[in-house]
Amino acid sequence: xxxxxxxxxxxxxxxxxxxxxxxxxxxxxxxxxxxxxxxxxxxxxxxxxxxxxxxxxxxxxxxxxxxxxxxxxxxxxxxxxxxxxxxxxxxxxxxxxxxxxxxxxxxxxxxxxxxxxxxxxxxx
Numbered sequence: 440x441x442x443x444x445x446x447x448x449x450x451x452x453x454x455x456x457x458x459x460x461x462x463x464x465x466x467x468x469x470x471x472x473x474x475x476x477x478x479x480x481x482x483x484x485x486x487x488x489x490x491x492x493x494x495x496x497x498x499x500x501x502x503x504x505x506x507x508x509x510x511x512x513x514x515x516x517x518x519x520x521x522x523x524x525x526x527x528x529x530x531x532x533x534x535x536x537x538x539x540x541x542x543x544x545x546x547x548x549x550x551x552x553x554x555x556x557x558x559x560x561x562x563x
Contacts, residue, residue: 460489460496467503476507483507498524498533505540514549 467482483504490496505520521537528534544550 460486460493463489464496464500467500471503471507471510474510476510479507480504498528498531502533502536502540505537509540509544509549514544518544518550518552 463482463486467479467486470476470478470482483500486496487500490500501520501524505517505524508514508517508520518541521541524531524537525534525541541550541552545552
């Protein structure tokens with residue numbers, strides 16, 4: 440009987456954690472739709488904390504974070520976020536979307552994916 444109660448409690452806790460993750464992710468999408476990226480970023484951080492054991496959620500969270508960074512005109516940060524998704528989850532749907540966002544940013548002139556800047560020593 441005790442074993443059954445413990446198993447039921449563990450199953451309930453696992454469900455609550457998933458519910459909390461979904462709740463924060465839904466709130467983040469809602470805030471993004473309303474143009475409130477500060478709230479969306481906060482909700483994404485909370486969702487990320489809840490999803491540590493669910494690595495499959497990370498690309499979705501990161502993509503929405505990149506879109507918020509774009510709305511805040513933080514294009515280099517958005518580019519880095521998209522590159523993270525592409526590098527870490529190259530075959531996912533979100534990597535495809537991240538590549539499309541990078542192409543769009545480059546065509547709009549917001550980022551330059553050409554050669555990286557080179558450091559040169561100052562001449563005296």
